[in-house]
Amino acid sequence: MTLHELLDHSYGHDGDKTLRQRLGEGADPNLRDDGETLLHVAARRRRDSAVAILLEHGADVDARNSHGKTAYTHAIRRGFHEVVAMLAAKGADTTLSAADRFAVAMISGRLSEAQEILARHPACACTGNPEEDRLLADLAGRAQFEPVAFLIEAGADLSAPGLDSGTPLHQSAWFGQPVNARLLLDAGAPLD
Template sequence: MSDQQSSTMTQDEHALFAEEVFERARRGDAAMLERLLLAGLPADLSNHKGDTLLMLASYHGHQEAVRVLLKQGADPLIANDNGQLPIAGAAFKGDLPMIRLLLEHGVPVDAAAADGRTALMLAAMFNRSEILDFLLAQGADPNRQDFRGVTALVAARTMGASEAAARLEALAG
């Protein structure tokens, strides 16, 4: 085997390495992620589903890993193949501390992927009242529409999220 061949990874080794990196993000291994990023790993690396390291870390509630990724330049506005942004994933999961962290790092409160769905809409759909109130207090627009013309109120009604619908109806007032 030549020196060049021995110093390069096989395709299978690359796949295993990538799989391990994504697993580190899912588990929130902030120290390892930081070492890899400082060694040249792209901060916006994404898997076969379009999930970035940031999406995986935020979706699984790992604040320190999210801080590391953001500090190393990860873009919080990259959507996965399902059209979800990290802030939307956090709203879906009901993770208010993660939403706070993302907003503190400059994510717009009404950030949306191509489908136009915001964190407020997801909070409304799943009756996440505390998140709904927080996002509204941060200036989220309750009248914003997704690409189908659906507002947070319509989303809440459609999903039977009665508490969220009542809060939004009171705003419309």
């Protein structure tokens, strides 16, 4: 199993031990797979201890993935405050694009702030960058319907896949959010 697979799908109770062992045996903490470093995967999967271990072993805190995002932007766009604090404490670049600030406002439920950002940067709701356009899918699985309705109205991509490749409609179904599913269906979200 690769370290990317370990961090992404199979971390389990002995994940820290396995990660430390493999890094101690010389595994590259900055290894890339499909455009992501190990730190990107650990941050987007909210694996706090893995983030700390990777940083201890020299992971590049500001490495960008193939879509221009750092581990810090992965974490802050999802509201993973512990990971955000850890990365910032290690000197991560905390500069955010307009689309990232928009996502943070949306995830935090600050819709008036999101509206202000969207007024200045209308493309934030649908940028064409898969890392940014997954925002609707990220929100569709949560228990709040207002952000989902807001993004639909703003023109977000109804079929942009989320973290686990599911569309916003899939995410709403997987996480038991029927109100969000109805909003998406009424807006024309594809069933497949």
